[in-house]
Amino acid sequence: MMKLESLIEKALFLSASFSALIVFLITFFLIREGVPALSLNFLTGLEWRPGQEFFGTLPTIIGTLWVVIGAVFIALLIGVPTSIYLSEFAPFWVRNIIKSSVEVIVGIPSVVIGFFGLMILVPFIRNTIGGRGESILAGWIVLAIMILPNLISLTEDSLRAVPKSYREASLALGATQWQTITKVIVPAASSGIRAAIVLGVGRAIGETMAVLMVIGNPETPWIPTSILDMTRTLTSTIAIEFSYAEWGSPHQHALFAIGVVLFLLVTALNFVATFVIRRNKN
Amino acid sequence: MNPVSREKIMKRLLLIAVALSLIILPVILIWVGYNGSGIISIEFLTSRPRLFEYGGIYPQIMGSVYLVSLCTLFGAPLGIASAIYLAEYAPDNRITQSVRFFTETLAGMPSIVIGLFGLEFLVFYLQLKTSLLAGAISLSFMMLPWTIRASEEAIKTVPQEYRAASLALGATKWQTIVNVVIPAAMPGILTGVLLGVGKAVGETAVVWLTAGSGLEAFVPRSLSSPTGSLPMYIYLLATQAHTVEGVQRAYGASLVLLIMFLGVSVSALMARNYYLRRLGN
Amino acid sequence: MRSRRRKKQTTYLFLGIGVIIGLLLAGPLRYNGVINDLRDQITSGGGDTIPTGDLTVAGSSTLLPITQECANLFMEKHPFTYISVAGGGSGHGIKSAGSGEVDIGQSSRNIKDSELLRYPDLVIFSIGKDSVAVIINSDNPLAGSLDLSLEELGEVFSGEITNWKDLGGEDHEIEVYTREEGSGTREVFTQYVLGDKNYVSTASVKPSNGEMRASVANNKYGIAFVSLGYVDEAVSAVLIEGVEATVENVQNGAYPITRILWMFTKGMPNNLESSFILFIQGPEGQKVVEELGYIPIY
Numbered sequence: 001m002m003k004l005e006s007l008i009e010k011a012l013f014l015s016a017s018f019s020a021l022i023v024f025l026i027t028f029f030l031i032r033e034g035v036p037a038l039s040l041n042f043l044t045g046l047e048w049r050p051g052q053e054f055f056g057t058l059p060t061i062i063g064t065l066w067v068v069i070g071a072v073f074i075a076l077l078i079g080v081p082t083s084i085y086l087s088e089f090a091p092f093w094v095r096n097i098i099k100s101s102v103e104v105i106v107g108i109p110s111v112v113i114g115f116f117g118l119m120i121l122v123p124f125i126r127n128t129i130g131g132r133g134e135s136i137l138a139g140w141i142v143l144a145i146m147i148l149p150n151l152i153s154l155t156e157d158s159l160r161a162v163p164k165s166y167r168e169a170s171l172a173l174g175a176t177q178w179q180t181i182t183k184v185i186v187p188a189a190s191s192g193i194r195a196a197i198v199l200g201v202g203r204a205i206g207e208t209m210a211v212l213m214v215i216g217n218p219e220t221p222w223i224p225t226s227i228l229d230m231t232r233t234l235t236s237t238i239a240i241e242f243s244y245a246e247w248g249s250p251h252q253h254a255l256f257a258i259g260v261v262l263f264l265l266v267t268a269l270n271f272v273a274t275f276v277i278r279r280n281k282n
Numbered sequence: 283m284n285p286v287s288r289e290k291i292m293k294r295l296l297l298i299a300v301a302l303s304l305i306i307l308p309v310i311l312i313w314v315g316y317n318g319s320g321i322i323s324i325e326f327l328t329s330r331p332r333l334f335e336y337g338g339i340y341p342q343i344m345g346s347v348y349l350v351s352l353c354t355l356f357g358a359p360l361g362i363a364s365a366i367y368l369a370e371y372a373p374d375n376r377i378t379q380s381v382r383f384f385t386e387t388l389a390g391m392p393s394i395v396i397g398l399f400g401l402e403f404l405v406f407y408l409q410l411k412t413s414l415l416a417g418a419i420s421l422s423f424m425m426l427p428w429t430i431r432a433s434e435e436a437i438k439t440v441p442q443e444y445r446a447a448s449l450a451l452g453a454t455k456w457q458t459i460v461n462v463v464i465p466a467a468m469p470g471i472l473t474g475v476l477l478g479v480g481k482a483v484g485e486t487a488v489v490w491l492t493a494g495s496g497l498e499a500f501v502p503r504s505l506s507s508p509t510g511s512l513p514m515y516i517y518l519l520a521t522q523a524h525t526v527e528g529v530q531r532a533y534g535a536s537l538v539l540l541i542m543f544l545g546v547s548v549s550a551l552m553a554r555n556y557y558l559r560r561l562g563n
Numbered sequence: 564m565r566s567r568r569r570k571k572q573t574t575y576l577f578l579g580i581g582v583i584i585g586l587l588l589a590g591p592l593r594y595n596g597v598i599n600d601l602r603d604q605i606t607s608g609g610g611d612t613i614p615t616g617d618l619t620v621a622g623s624s625t626l627l628p629i630t631q632e633c634a635n636l637f638m639e640k641h642p643f644t645y646i647s648v649a650g651g652g653s654g655h656g657i658k659s660a661g662s663g664e665v666d667i668g669q670s671s672r673n674i675k676d677s678e679l680l681r682y683p684d685l686v687i688f689s690i691g692k693d694s695v696a697v698i699i700n701s702d703n704p705l706a707g708s709l710d711l712s713l714e715e716l717g718e719v720f721s722g723e724i725t726n727w728k729d730l731g732g733e734d735h736e737i738e739v740y741t742r743e744e745g746s747g748t749r750e751v752f753t754q755y756v757l758g759d760k761n762y763v764s765t766a767s768v769k770p771s772n773g774e775m776r777a778s779v780a781n782n783k784y785g786i787a788f789v790s791l792g793y794v795d796e797a798v799s800a801v802l803i804e805g806v807e808a809t810v811e812n813v814q815n816g817a818y819p820i821t822r823i824l825w826m827f828t829k830g831m832p833n834n835l836e837s838s839f840i841l842f843i844q845g846p847e848g849q850k851v852v853e854e855l856g857y858i859p860i861y
Contacts, residue, residue, distance in 0.1 A: 004456070005454055012364070085296045102303060104544070107477075108307075109486065109536075112484070115516060115532065118520060118521070119520075123781065178293075209486045209487055213517075213520070217768040262394070411619070411664060412621070412649050497648075498649075500638075508649050518773075522773025522774050
């Protein structure tokens, strides 16, 4: 009997290590295929011309950052006030409606959101603001929609985790509700909000389809100077070019190397988030 | 400005933000519903695509269903087992901490990276070819961490007294888990699995690299045939259609995909409520 | 008592889920079994000339519509065959056929020396001809009248001419679209038009012919190149050296850009492979080629 028990425990441990195994395999295969192309020049080069074997990804990396930072900023502008409303003001039933509606957005397939961006946002930007329409701005809006739900639910959780006594103490000192929120509750929840931001950045960096459909993907990306510029992201470059890259060619290795960069970025962010959350708990 | 009127302005600004985040879902649903409902017919749902942008989407619907069912078949048991280990057995040491860290890393892994890995490892290295099997396994890598997370959370919320009572009655740890803990954690576990299923239904980048071109005209006949899927179909038609017919089909397929996703979400909610009610008895 | 009932219901739930999944999986497996049985019966009855079996095709997205439609017709005619067609691009098609991952590869560009060296036993078939047309938006004032030399085209796509004004149109930037590196259509266009020049860096990369056309159809100031089969009333084709991009002009050699659409097998094709390739090369297949706007081989 005891033997069976310990056997089960071992089997369970094996299944639990399976995710670790997958991560190792991913790392191994990415590195095996990507390292031949990784070099300082790969990270700092300004020109991406696979035909002539120029593989500079700096503009793509900066383009990715532009898109991601803007999207997270927009999501914060909408998400934090929404979570404040949810946790501090909303009656129970309103909160239920908003939370479930927002949670459904998480699951809307990214290709549908990209389709929305392509049919509605891009023509709207082209006709009212100018430029080609396919732009960093369109990428911001599409990505912000995609990261908003997680941001709201994480932020709301951390706001609700602030002890009631803080609120009472602040109100008892004569502070208004608004002062209580801005001076007491939000600062107390700030590490949770920071973790939510980090996770949002990670999600935004990794998002492929929706962004790919609206940001234009120029032939040779440049360092963007305006939000109406087209740009490329790391993910869109892989998605567009992998199928035509000749197998075993430097181009294919370069695409895997972009995968390595993505992997490192996301893992680093995950590391930071874990660290922030752990410190938050202590 | 006095604090009270500032309070009012601030609250109004809050409400604007709330309205913005509340409006996204209905806008997208109405947009897809309005444009997509016209094309939906028995014919569209039961015939195969023809000449790129004509015909129906039956193989794509079935392809998505197969992909997701297979993916659940791989992902769910593994995810639940991992969650049981992490919640019930794992000692708090380096090994389990790193297992947890890797699970989180996998959860944050961009789908295109999982797709690249699936292409390199499953399609080429293990020679599964671009197929239903390769697609489903790659999708299960995406689904796994979500299932683990939700199930672990659910198992942890089962009150400690349940376990104590069962152990006191002479049940072994495993018997306690199977007979007491899992049934009590079922609502959370089911929701977790179904959330993972919802994620897998709409995933495009992974399927693109591992499962097939998306326009396959037949329901997959075996695990090694390439398979169509709704997200790939939508991507292809949304970006490449040139006739009104083609764009309509992209809307129609989006509507079907959304309905499938909402179906999964609603069944997740219903399953949760059903179990909660039963536990309440 | 209650816990036993609960356990029972949990068991039922799992059973239910199991049965549903089982049914879903049984579908294709059972179907396959029936087909195999039938196939055995037929072939044992001396029908060895009837093509049977599974075939996989992958490669160029330009050929994808042709092959997919031909595969559907072929399967309707020969019910004991199953052909699956995937995209992936010309390079992928050559690589997968050469390494034996798929039975037939397809490419819309000529095979490169480096690829021939790596896969020396590829057998090559032509299934159609194609051309590359340059398209602009139908609302562009120049639509229908724009006539450019290959050299001028090269200057437009490499960014030396950047304003429609310079071509006699409105004062607005020319918005160039291009295909991704490795695309067969792009390689043909580069070979005929750009030569050693680079595409202008602001050219927006679209991963398919269809997307090129859709982008130009939605952008009054756009210009792009697509496979001839993709030219339709939604866009306007540019005259090159005074010649209109039509099937006849490509066939009689007046239109300057042509290419051949290829299929490959590893070694000599087997019965099924050759019957499928012959089907595409035959009257029914060539009709599909024509219907989709490409040029038959004869």
